[in-house]
Amino acid sequence: MPKAVIRSLLVSIILVVGLYGCQQDAETPQTVKSDEPAPVTNKAKDKIPLGQLPDDVWPLAYELELTIIPELDEFSGKAAIDIEINGSKDHFYLHGKGIFAGKVHLINEGESHVGSYEQVDPSGVVRIDSPVPLQGRIRLEIEYHAPFNQALHGLYKVTESGKHYAFTQFEAISARLAFPGFDEPRFKTPFSTTLVVPENHVAISNTPEISSTTAGGMKEVRFAPTKPLPTYLIAFAAGDFDVVEWADLPATEIRQRPLPLRGVAVKGKGHQLDYALKGTEAIVTALESYFGTPYPWAKLDILAVPDFAAGAMENVGAITYRETLLLFDETATPSRKRRYKMVHAHELAHQWFGNLVTPAWWNDIWLNESFATWMAHVAMDMAEPDGNYRRDLLSRGLGVMAGDSLVNARQIRQPILSNNDISTAFDGITYAKGGAVLSTFESFLGREDFRRGVRNYMEEFQYGTATADDFIRHLAAASTSQPAEVVISAFNSFLEQPGLPLLEMASDCTDDTVNIHLKQSRYFPLGSKGEQAQQWTMPVCLRLGQADESIKTCLLLSENEQSFALPGACPDWIIPNADSAGYYRFSMSEDDWSSLLNHSDRQNTNEMMAMLGSLTGAFNSGDLDVASLMSIAPQLIASPDWQVATSPMGQMRFMYDRMADEGQKHALEQRFNAFYAGKLDATGLQATADRDQARLQGALVTFLAETARQPELRAELVEMAKAYTGYESDKQIHPEAANPIIVGTALDVAVDELGNHFVDHLLQVALGSTDAVVRGRTLGAAANVKDPAKAAEVLQLAFSDEIRDNEVFTVLYPQVMMQETREATWSWFQENIDRILERIPESGWGRVTFVGSAFCNTTKQAEVEAFFADRIESLTGGPRNLAKTLEGIDLCVAKVQHHKDGMDTWLGQ
Numbered sequence: 034m035p036k037a038v039i040r041s042l043l044v045s046i047i048l049v050v051g052l053y054g055c056q057q058d059a060e061t062p063q064t065v066k067s068d069e070p071a072p073v074t075n076k077a078k079d080k081i082p083l084g085q086l087p088d089d090v091w092p093l094a095y096e097l098e099l100t101i102i103p104e105l106d107e108f109s110g111k112a113a114i115d116i117e118i119n120g121s122k123d124h125f126y127l128h129g130k131g132i133f134a135g136k137v138h139l140i141n142e143g144e145s146h147v148g149s150y151e152q153v154d155p156s157g158v159v160r161i162d163s164p165v166p167l168q169g170r171i172r173l174e175i176e177y178h179a180p181f182n183q184a185l186h187g188l189y190k191v192t193e194s195g196k197h198y199a200f201t202q203f204e205a206i207s208a209r210l211a212f213p214g215f216d217e218p219r220f221k222t223p224f225s226t227t228l229v230v231p232e233n234h235v236a237i238s239n240t241p242e243i244s245s246t247t248a249g250g251m252k253e254v255r256f257a258p259t260k261p262l263p264t265y266l267i268a269f270a271a272g273d274f275d276v277v278e279w280a281d282l283p284a285t286e287i288r289q290r291p292l293p294l295r296g297v298a299v300k301g302k303g304h305q306l307d308y309a310l311k312g313t314e315a316i317v318t319a320l321e322s323y324f325g326t327p328y329p330w331a332k333l334d335i336l337a338v339p340d341f342a343a344g345a346m347e348n349v350g351a352i353t354y355r356e357t358l359l360l361f362d363e364t365a366t367p368s369r370k371r372r373y374k375m376v377h378a379h380e381l382a383h384q385w386f387g388n389l390v391t392p393a394w395w396n397d398i399w400l401n402e403s404f405a406t407w408m409a410h411v412a413m414d415m416a417e418p419d420g421n422y423r424r425d426l427l428s429r430g431l432g433v434m435a436g437d438s439l440v441n442a443r444q445i446r447q448p449i450l451s452n453n454d455i456s457t458a459f460d461g462i463t464y465a466k467g468g469a470v471l472s473t474f475e476s477f478l479g480r481e482d483f484r485r486g487v488r489n490y491m492e493e494f495q496y497g498t499a500t501a502d503d504f505i506r507h508l509a510a511a512s513t514s515q516p517a518e519v520v521i522s523a524f525n526s527f528l529e530q531p532g533l534p535l536l537e538m539a540s541d542c543t544d545d546t547v548n549i550h551l552k553q554s555r556y557f558p559l560g561s562k563g564e565q566a567q568q569w570t571m572p573v574c575l576r577l578g579q580a581d582e583s584i585k586t587c588l589l590l591s592e593n594e595q596s597f598a599l600p601g602a603c604p605d606w607i608i609p610n611a612d613s614a615g616y617y618r619f620s621m622s623e624d625d626w627s628s629l630l631n632h633s634d635r636q637n638t639n640e641m642m643a644m645l646g647s648l649t650g651a652f653n654s655g656d657l658d659v660a661s662l663m664s665i666a667p668q669l670i671a672s673p674d675w676q677v678a679t680s681p682m683g684q685m686r687f688m689y690d691r692m693a694d695e696g697q698k699h700a701l702e703q704r705f706n707a708f709y710a711g712k713l714d715a716t717g718l719q720a721t722a723d724r725d726q727a728r729l730q731g732a733l734v735t736f737l738a739e740t741a742r743q744p745e746l747r748a749e750l751v752e753m754a755k756a757y758t759g760y761e762s763d764k765q766i767h768p769e770a771a772n773p774i775i776v777g778t779a780l781d782v783a784v785d786e787l788g789n790h791f792v793d794h795l796l797q798v799a800l801g802s803t804d805a806v807v808r809g810r811t812l813g814a815a816a817n818v819k820d821p822a823k824a825a826e827v828l829q830l831a832f833s834d835e836i837r838d839n840e841v842f843t844v845l846y847p848q849v850m851m852q853e854t855r856e857a858t859w860s861w862f863q864e865n866i867d868r869i870l871e872r873i874p875e876s877g878w879g880r881v882t883f884v885g886s887a888f889c890n891t892t893k894q895a896e897v898e899a900f901f902a903d904r905i906e907s908l909t910g911g912p913r914n915l916a917k918t919l920e921g922i923d924l925c926v927a928k929v930q931h932h933k934d935g936m937d938t939w940l941g942q
């Protein structure tokens with residue numbers, strides 16, 4: 034399968050794994066008992082709290098002291114927790130996982146008692162028993178030790194160039210691997226942390242250092258007490274880091290004090306932090322201006338982590354990132370710079386959404402992730418008004434519609450019934466659909482009213498917790514244009530039910546009236562077993578065009594079907610989603626489509642994108658055939674907007690990869706080349722600083738080289754790949770010899786053309802490099818090898834120490850996605866799943882079911898289902914992910930069946 038498809042799949046997989054820091058977790062079957070014999074008998078039998086802990090035992094403050102020596106396999110700690118106990122108790126529960134507790138003391142009314150600690154559930158529920166009844170305020174002190182985690186969550190180690198470092202990733206429920214505590218977001222308390230590290234190491238946590246003393250080769254670093262925080266936002270890091278002390282962000286009208294800013298990277302990489310540090314002030318300023326309140330914490334550190342499961346994590350005052358998002362300089366591609374800005378703005382937005390106001394429980398994680406997604410685009414739009422950032426938000430909303438068309442799609446606010454649900458809550462629905470729906474309501478209420486609602490909500494709940502109702506209440510109260518009950522009903526209709534609305538529009542005219550008839554249902558594609566009847570309270574904006582004029586009209590569709598009489602003359606065209614402000618697809622009669630397409634030059638880019646999304650929807654639901662879609666393609670390809678010009682590629686690739694037999698592939702290549710003839714001449718192959726041009730160039734080169742397989746282009750790319758990697762010369766990377774936007778494609782093509790010798794060369798380059806970008810490119814390209822023996826060798830890297838945990842998918846996915854290697858990889862996967870899981874955080878285990886999405890036939894679907902049947906319950910998040918994968922195969926099969934004849938006919942013409 035062409036690399037473009039693989040790359041887009043990889044992108045979606047990475048997104049699924051959690052591009053933004055918002056990685057959650059759940060736990061393994063094991064019971065760890067205290068090192069000391071438990072002194073307590075007479076243990077009352079009661080129900081172990083597997084979800085939320087009871088309300089009658091509440092943490093008030095933590096003092097943590099951890100000794101972290103990354104050279105060792107274990108760390109040790111002392112946790113002292115002040116707790117309020119309501120009523121009299123001889124035992125209570127909290128969280129801790131894989132922790133070996135030593136001394137346990139309970140101090141109540143001035144007396145100290147020896148207690149016991151026992152992990153009573155594999156998810157990390159711990160029972161504390163006391164020899165005497167406890168009540169009121171008590172202090173729990175636990176001395177413990179625990180192993181560094183091996184799969185990128187909890188407190189874990191990373192080794193690079195012979196140096197050892199320790200980092201943490203606690204969201205959602207992995208703080209319990211690092212210290213015992215009440216590991217739920219609603220328990221917000223101050224934390225006073227002390228880290229004891231080797232003398233030459235740097236220690237980092239959420240607040241500024243207040244003292245540092247050394248003795249016996251060790252350094253004890255105390256940090257200022259935090260404001261009230263939940264466990265999942267605590268962070269520690271230790272190692273011989275490069276620390277870049279950046280200039281404080283100066284005080285502003287909103288923030289009366291300067292803000293200390295530092296960048297942290299492993300030794301030797303600090304100089305690559307300048308670009309990211311420099312860009313921080315504009316984003317912080319934009320966010321402070323939006324919220325009208327200062328950045329809420331005492332300092333800001335940004336840390337580049339060499340091996341990291343998510344994309345980034347918004348820990349208070351100590352945000353962690355994959356290196357690829359933070360380490361680069363001015364010469365990086367426009368795409369990488371933009372990606373950094375979006376992720377950085379997302380994590381900084383979390384310092385308010387999530388950190389300052391925290392969801393009371395994981396069912397409201399959308400209050401973090403949907404908001405941070407939406408806010409990142411809004412903040413960047415404020416910081417760089419010419420950057421078209423809000424359009425990216427629209428793209429993400431359109432992109433998630435396919436996933437939202439599944440019967441198994443989650444709703445934005447999904448009940449959390451198990452740790453599976455915590456795991457699957459961090460998906461495209463929460464991020465992209467949630468962001469798009471917020472954008473819809475921002476548009477519906479008006480930006481000013483919407484912002485007032487956000488500010489009032491922040492003010493009421495700062496340093497505390499909140500729920501969806503709290504937010505919606507403020508939004509409704511802030512609206513000056515809509516009745517509160519309409520806002521509440523409309524918002525909840527998008528929040529509390531899954532699926533993508535389909536708006537059917539019909540229109541007719543009398544002399545001075547345009548009659549608009551709207552009908553709503555849930556959109557499902559071909560092959561779906563979903564029930565279409567579903568109703569939203571839906572803000573709908575239409576644009577009606579006549580001659581050189583156009584009028585925008587907004588309506589509220591609150592019934593299944595409604596008619597509206599609009600005054601005015603008969604329009605030449607109507608777009609049923611003006612400015613693409615609404616989260617829905619639309620359909621209409623062929624005549625209305627023709628009128629709209631004939632006036633496509635009158636729609637703005639956002640409207641064109643919404644229109645394309647709806648056309649794609651019509652093709653996927655069988656309402657549009659191949660010939661019709663292909664007849665529209667030239668008009669789209671001619672567009673100067675890259676989003677529009679490249680939009681037919683997705684369906685073209687589907688035809689090529691899934692529908693065409695070998696004989697037809699060549700005919701398709703010819704047609705695709707004809708469609709895009711001349712387009713690449715305009716961009717050429719040279720690097721460009723213009724981001725839109727670069728995006729067009731990247732998409733064109735990948736499509737023309739890998740799907741249309743243009744021989745001349747492929748030959749040029751092979752030369753670029755050789756020069757870039759020093760092939761058959763110095764084996765060094767030569768960044769100046771390649772256009773970074775297309776070098777990935779160049780390497781893939783070179784693997785095809787040059788074979789195993791080039792693959793060996795790429796592996797040597799990849800494994801010899803500590804640069805995450807170079808490693809990702811070369812390793813990803815090497816994984817495109819099709820020769821069976823060499824492919825098997827590449828797959829074995831998934832178990833090698835030479836690759837990082839977060840590179841396992843880089844080698845696995847291209848292999849399972851390519852037709853030539855799919856079967857062998859599937860067999861290998863089945864044989865080795867346990868070893869693969871060892872390298873993935875447990876919270877991500879359920880996502881390995883996505884290997885099944887490589888298939889588009891029912892025989893293989895049955896095989897995938899049978900293979901996972903026995904083990905799916907043990908894979909966190911597995912049941913829903915598997916259901917989505919199997920449903921995706923149904924849809925693929927139905928789409929091929931429906932459109933195959935149409936493609937054959939079109940090719941015969």
Ligand SMILES: [Zn+2]
Binds near residue numbers: 055347405
């Ligand atoms: Zn996030």
